[in-house]
Amino acid sequence: MSWVDHAIWWHVYPLGFCGAPIRPLHDPQDVFRSFEVDTQDEDADTHVLGHRLPQLLGWLDYLTDLGLNGLLLAPIFASSSHGYDTIDQFAIDPRLGDESDFDQLVAECRKRGIRLVLDGVFSHVGYFHPELQSVLAKGPDSPSGRLFDVDWESPKGPEPRVWEGHGGLVRLRHENQEAQDYVVDVMNHWLDKGIDGWRLDAAYSVPTSFWAQVLPRVRERHPDSWFLAEVIHGDYAEFVEESTADSVTQYQLWKAIWSSLKDANFYELDWSLQQHNKFLDTFVPNTFVGNHDVTRIATMLTADKAVMALAILMTVGGIPSIYYGDEQGFTGEKTDNITGDDAVRPPMPTSPSDLLPLGDSVNHAYRALIALRRKHPWLVAARTESIALENERYQYRVTEAEGTRVLEVTLELKSTPHVVIRDPQASSKDTVEWAQPAQ
Numbered sequence: 001m002s003w004v005d006h007a008i009w010w011h012v013y014p015l016g017f018c019g020a021p022i023r024p025l026h027d028p029q030d031v032f033r034s035f036e037v038d039t040q041d042e043d044a045d046t047h048v049l050g051h052r053l054p055q056l057l058g059w060l061d062y063l064t065d066l067g068l069n070g071l072l073l074a075p076i077f078a079s080s081s082h083g084y085d086t087i088d089q090f091a092i093d094p095r096l097g098d099e100s101d102f103d104q105l106v107a108e109c110r111k112r113g114i115r116l117v118l119d120g121v122f123s124h125v126g127y128f129h130p131e132l133q134s135v136l137a138k139g140p141d142s143p144s145g146r147l148f149d150v151d152w153e154s155p156k157g158p159e160p161r162v163w164e165g166h167g168g169l170v171r172l173r174h175e176n177q178e179a180q181d182y183v184v185d186v187m188n189h190w191l192d193k194g195i196d197g198w199r200l201d202a203a204y205s206v207p208t209s210f211w212a213q214v215l216p217r218v219r220e221r222h223p224d225s226w227f228l229a230e231v232i233h234g235d236y237a238e239f240v241e242e243s244t245a246d247s248v249t250q251y252q253l254w255k256a257i258w259s260s261l262k263d264a265n266f267y268e269l270d271w272s273l274q275q276h277n278k279f280l281d282t283f284v285p286n287t288f289v290g291n292h293d294v295t296r297i298a299t300m301l302t303a304d305k306a307v308m309a310l311a312i313l314m315t316v317g318g319i320p321s322i323y324y325g326d327e328q329g330f331t332g333e334k335t336d337n338i339t340g341d342d343a344v345r346p347p348m349p350t351s352p353s354d355l356l357p358l359g360d361s362v363n364h365a366y367r368a369l370i371a372l373r374r375k376h377p378w379l380v381a382a383r384t385e386s387i388a389l390e391n392e393r394y395q396y397r398v399t400e401a402e403g404t405r406v407l408e409v410t411l412e413l414k415s416t417p418h419v420v421i422r423d424p425q426a427s428s429k430d431t432v433e434w435a436q437p438a439q
Contacts, residue, residue, distance in 0.1 A: 003196075004226045004246070005284070005380045007115055008370060009070040009321035010063050013292040015083050016345030017324060018052035020095040022082050023338075053097040055350060057108050062352040067370035070115040072199060072228075072321055074292050076102070082341070083119075084201065085126030085168050089186045106194040115196040117226065122183045123202040124163040124171045132160070132170055146178040163205065174210040180217075187218045187225075197226030200245065204231045211243035228286050237282040247319060250276070250285035257289055257312050258297060261305045264413050266394035273316060273384045273396065280317045280381055280401070287318030290326045292345055298362070299331040304417040307365045307436055311419045314369040315398055315409050317382045324348065327366040328359030365436065372421065372434050378405055407433065 015022060053076070063071065075083030078091045092102050109116050125132060131144040136158050139145065149161040149171040160170040172179040187198055203211065215227055229245040236248045256272030259265070279285050289297045289309045298306040306329065313320050325332075325346065332343035349355060373379060381401040388395040392413040399406050406425065412418040419436040426433075 003115065003224070004319060006377060007070040007319055008068045008373065009072040009117070009286075009319070010066070010068045010324060011072045011074075011288070011291055011321045012056070012324045013074040013083075013345045014053065014056065014076050014096060015074070015093070016292075016342075017348050018055045018096060019347035020050070020052055020093075021048050022342070049094045051097040051101055052095065053092065053101040053105060055348075056105060058351050059348070060108055060112055060114060063114065064112050066322075066327060066367060067374055068322065069113060070117065070321075071109060072117045073119060075119045075121060075201075077121075080126045080128050080168070084121050084124075085128075086121050087126045087129045089121075089125075090189060103193070110194065116194070117197040117199055117228065118190055118195050119201055120183075120187065120198045121201045122172065122186075123174075123205045124169040127160065127168045127170055129170070136160070144178070146173060146176045147182060149173045163202070174206055180210065180213050183214050184217050187214070188221055191218070191222045191225055196224070197228065197246075200227060200229045203229035203243070203245065203248075204234065204239070208239060208242035211245060215244045236279055236285065240283045247283055247286050249291075250279070250287050250318060252276075253285070253316075253318075254288055254294075257309050258300050260394075261301055261308055261413070261417075264392045266389060266391060266411065266413075269312070269394060270386050270389050270396070273386075276316065276318075277383045280383060284381060285318050286321060287313055287316065288321045288323065289313050290323035291321070292323065292341070293334070294344070295334045296323075296330055296332045296344055297326055298329050299333050302417070303329050303362055304436070307362060307369075308411060308417050308419050310366060310369050311409070311421065311434070311436065312411070314373045315379065315407060315421060316384055317380060317398075317401075319380065320373070322366070322370075327363055328355060329362035330359070368434055375433075376405070376407065378403065379407075 075086065076093055076096055077086050078088040078093045079086045083093065092098055106116060125148070132148050135142050135144050135148055135150065140150070140152050151159045151161060163169040163171050200211070211229070218225060226247070227245045229239065229243060229248045231239050231248040232251045236250070239245070239248060253272050253276055256269045260269035276285070297309050301309065325348070330346070332346065334340055334344050378400045379398065382398045383401060384396045384398050386396050387408065393411065395408065395410045397406055397408050408422045408424055410420045417436070421433045421435070422431045423433050424431055
C-alpha cells in the first residue's frame with residue numbers, strides 16, 4: 001500500500017477558516033498588485049492583510065486526535081477575493097500571511113506525520129493577474145501572450161475568454177506549451193517546499209491531454225506526489241486513464257449517499273455502489289459527504305442521518321475526506337448569490353478548546369467511525385455487495401479486494417435512523433463493531 005492508501009483528509013477552506021476578508025473594500029488590483037500596503041495610507045485596506053495561516057497550527061493536534069492524517073487545503077495563493085481568482089500562484093495570499101508562515105505549517109505537519117495537499121487552480125487565473133494585465137496592454141506578442149486565452153479579434157477589443165461565464169476568471173491557453181510549462185513550474189515549486197500533492201480544481205474543464213502532458217513531467221521530479229482531479233460528472237475511469245491523474249472526486253457517490261437517506265431510497269445508493277465497484281477496478285476515488293462547494297450534510301439531513309452518511313463513507317472503498325466542521329455537526333446552506341458560499345466556509349475559533357459542546361455527540365460518532373476505518377485499512381479498496389435491499393432498509397457486505405476479510409453494514413430508516421456495523425469473522429460472540437444508537 002502506498003502512503004495515500006492510508007490517508008484520511010481534513011478538507012479546509014483556509015480563507016474562511018482563518019476569518020480572512022473575502023471581499024476587499026477597494027479594487028483588488030490596487031490592494032494586491034505589489035502585496036505591500038503603505039501603512040501610513042489611511043485609505044489602504046491594511047486590515048485585509050495579516051498572518052492568519054498560523055491559526056491552523058493550533059488545530060493540527062485536533063486533526064490527529066480525530067484519527068486523520070492529511071490536510072487538504074483549498075486555495076492559499078494570492079488572489080483578488082475567494083482564492084480561485086488567483087493573481088500569483090508563487091505567493092501565499094497576503095491575507096493569510098507569507099512564505100515563512102507556510103514553511104512553519106509544513107514543518108509542523110511533518111512533525112505529526114500529516115500529509116499536505118494544496119488546491120491548484122490551473123484552469124484559469126484572476127482577471128487582475130499582473131501578467132494578464134500586461135498581455136492585454138501590450139498585445140499577443142508580449143512575453144506571456146501565449147499563456148492566456150484572449151480573443152484578439154473581438155470587435156470590443158482584446159477580450160479574455162472566461163471560465164464558465166465568470167468574468168473575473170480568465171482561462172489559460174491549455175493547448176500551448178507555455179501553459180504546460182507554467183503549471184509544471186508552479187507544481188514543482190510547492191512540491192519542492194514539502195507538500196505531498198495537488199487537488200486539481202475544475203480539472204473537468206481542462207483537456208485531459210493537458211494533464212497527460214503536465215503530470216508525468218511533475219512525477220519525474222516528485223514520483224510520490226498524488227494528484228486528485230475535481231471531476232463532477234462524466235466517465236471517471238476514462239478521465240483518470242486519459243489524464244494520468246491518480247484520483248477524482250466521487251460526486252456520484254456523494255449525491256447517492258445524502259439523497260438516499262433524505263428520500264428513503266436505498267436503491268439509489270445500491271446502484272451507485274455498484275458503479276463505485278467498477279471505478280475501484282481502475283483507480284481509488286476520493287470519497288466525501290461534504291466539501292467547500294456544497295450545502296453541509298447536517299443541513300441536508302438530520303444530525304442522526306448525517307452520522308449515517310459518515311458510516312457509509314467509512315465502510316466503502318475510497319480515500320475519504322472530511323470537510324472541516326462536519327465532525328462538529330456544523331450546518332450551512334449554499335445559495336446562488338455573491339455571498340452564497342459564506343455559510344459553508346465559516347471561520348473557526350482560535351483554538352479547538354473554544355468549540356461549543358453542541359457538536360460533542362456528532363464528534364464522538366466521527367471519532368468512533370474514523371477509528372473503525374483505521375482498524376480496517378483494507379477498506380480503501382474494498383468492494384460492496386447487497387445482502388438485503390428495500391427503500392428504508394439496506395444491508396451490504398464489504399469485502400477486501402484481494403482477501404477474505406469482510407464487514408457487514410445494516411442501515412435502517414423505518415423509525416429512528418439506525419446503523420449497525422458487524423464483523424462476522426470476529427472471534428468473540430459480539431460481532432458488532434459500531435452501532436447507532438449504541439447497543
